[in-house]
Amino acid sequence: MKGNVLVGQSGGPTAVINSSLAGVFKTAKERGYQKVYGMRFGIQGFLDEQYVDLSDYIRNELELELLKRTPSAFLGTCRYKLPEIHEDKEVFDKVFALLDKLDIEVFIYIGGNDSMDTIRKLSDYALLTGAKQRFVGCPKTIDNDLAITDHTPGFGSAAKYIAASTKEVIRDALGFSYKKKNVNIIEIMGRNAGWLVGATALARQEDCDGPDLIYLPEVSFDIEAFVERVTGLLEKKDVIVAAVSEGIRTADGAYVCELADGAHSKDAFGHIQMTGTASYLAGLVHERLGIKTRAVELSTLQRAAAHLASRVDVDEAFAVGGATVKAADEGSSGVMVVIDRVSDDPYQSAIGVYDVHRIANGEKLVPRSWINAAGDYVTDEFVSYVKPLIQGHYNPMMVAGLPRHLVMNQKNYSDYQI
Structure with missing residues (x-):
């Protein structure tokens, strides 16, 4: 029998970050994991033993679809820098003790560069100690500056x-x-x-x-x-x-x-x-x-602005969330799921998996050739790259004239600075 999955969200949120969370939850359940726990306020909250069973909030397909249309981080997020292993081994011992306590087999972190650094450190510690858990990063950032992946959800x-x-x-x-x-x-x-x-x-x-x-x-x-x-x-x-x-x-x-x-x-x-x-x-x-x-x-x-989310973006965010579970279930750890562009017209993408050490703390900049010589505009190549990613619309679920979101009642939000 399989154990459990733990998922967290970190860094600045996006309009589709919860679509990735929905993809993690749905795929984990389909693949036979017992529980999917959500870290409240990322790794920082988890260290304070703040976590929830996502089945208490995602009870049917309607709530799953509502989650995909909800902006910001449903679980709460943080900007917490995990120390290097040699700097504070006790932090890692605490994290892994909690993982064992909850019978966690798969740890998934949805985030950007700094979040992938967390995946790198935790997977390295697991290798050093022989821990059973597998660690996979799920890309997220509106900045689009993660290395290797063609673009990032959000x-x-x-x-x-x-x-x-x-x-x-x-x-x-x-x-x-x-x-x-x-x-x-x-x-x-x-x-x-x-x-x-x-x-x-x-x-x-x-x-x-x-x-x-x-x-x-x-x-x-x-x-x-x-x-x-x-x-x-x-x-x-x-x-x-x-x-x-x-x-x-x-x-x-x-x-x-x-x-x-x-x-x-x-x-x-x-x-x-x-x-x-x-x-x-x-x-x-x-x-x-x-x-x-x-x-x-x-x-x-x-x-x-989830009310103006791109359908391409929502669908890809959901897909990479599911792909993180699939990658871990098939034995991968210390990796991040990436999006590979197959073609522009018609637009098609595929999902790959890369070593997180090649991604963490890296930064993908706009190529200088995609900026005009004067440095005050972008070129047609830039526009052609972005245009397929904004296509389609994901209609919100409207109630009383406004979008309805899936939310979690929680006090003490001020304890975790975003």
């Missing part, structure tokens, strides 16, 4: 929302263009990789010219050149819309957001909390040119 839906929102910002700005010039700057998530901000180029369609400028963190940002570029464009048109990544940096490596007033705190992994890039640039343009400016920061809306 990115397609975020790109779809960003492109749609960009069209709406442009439409709104044009409505105020009569005898007035204005500059609108949209700030998009992305610390070091510009996949998300590049998705604003999808707004360029028959009914929309798209943004005028797009700045990715892969290319150094020249503030003076930016102001000159905006000034030149304003001589030709009344409305300018620029999209900037929150992580754009000057040639000396300083984040533009750090040039604004106010301190920026750091998370457990040493990442500064980024905000204020668009506001700083909008203020600068207003000061220099004396025209109306507006800063639009999409912030967490980019990762929570």
